[in-house]
């Protein structure tokens with residue numbers, strides 16, 4: 125969205141939220157559970173809504189779960205917060221709209237609800253997530269790599285002193301965060317990965333709901349690294365790419381064994397397909413400002429990157445710049461060096477998708493995360 129009332133974009137939304145007496149959470153899963161932990165002392169929660177029939181009539185983390193049709197919804201008094209991942213929420217948003225519910229009037233999105241509530245009520249900056257990338261170095265050559273490694277001439281590897289500076293600056297500006305994500309490249313190839321995780325956990329762990337990193341499941345870190353990670357409150361997403369790279373199946377099994385041995389919390393992530401942002405097949409540079417703004421607003425990508433003291437409006441715009449394929453490196457950033465207490469609402473607005481022109485330059489070369497993007501493929505399909 126394009127900023128028009130910088131620092132006041134959500135005044136009306138917060139007023140509507142305040143008027144609600146009770147809330148349902150749409151999505152009885154991990155995200156919903158995490159949100160209950162944060163919000164149960166703040167608001168009245170009536171229960172969960174879920175489209176999975178098997179959950180109807182069940183109790184989930186102490187609350188009844190029902191279908192949308194079965195809830196007791198009183199307009200103005202009741203609100204719904206969508207508590208599912210970005211990928212699932214498009215369909216739920218449409219379902220609610222088809223039933224007459226209006227965004228930011230009857231229903232809210234979890235990230236927006238969280239950050240607006242805390243900045244207006246407590247003057248606290250509470251982010252849903254941030255992505256932080258020590259290096260783009262990776263041992264795989266995925267064709268639809270979201271770091272755009274196939275286009276880059278060399279990997280981008282950051283120095284520890286710069287990483288530490290970014291982490292400290294970030295936590296000078298942000299009070300709390302649901303998910304701090306140390307991403308890649310392949311993070312397990314970064315020589316200081318244990319040091320980074322330890323530093324974040326020891327210094328800022330009490331301000332992070334989930335500290336997470338990820339691996340492509342093909343690298344077995346040294347025991348010394350795993351030993352250090354086991355002493356941190358961190359979880360690891362293990363991407364399961366064994367179908368695409370069966371030659372690493374043995375390493376995958378060894379990694380899981382080691383994670384279990386060191387009692388490190390992990391989740392195996394297996395997705396059916398990848399979206400390809402397809403910069404090599406895209407040229408929207410002839411589009412009008414309005415078309416580009418619409419493209420940005422319809423894109424469901426929800427990640428921002430922290431790098432060099434700046435938040436980048438879109439992760440993929442930032443990655444494209446690093447890979448050298450962003451035609452015009454972007455100014456749609458929030459410079460944390462210029463943050464002060466009077467800018468708390470602005471930083472929240474930026475994190476929730478507002479910026480100066482209402483899109484990023486890479487939107488002109490990118491298909492985005494939306495149903496309109498037909499470029500999809502098998503996960504981790506390798507370059508020839």
Ligand code: SF4
Pocket residue numbers: 401419420423424425438439440441484486487490491492493
């Ligand atoms: S269209 Fe691409 S560059 Fe634009 S916001 Fe979406 S992912 Fe980012």
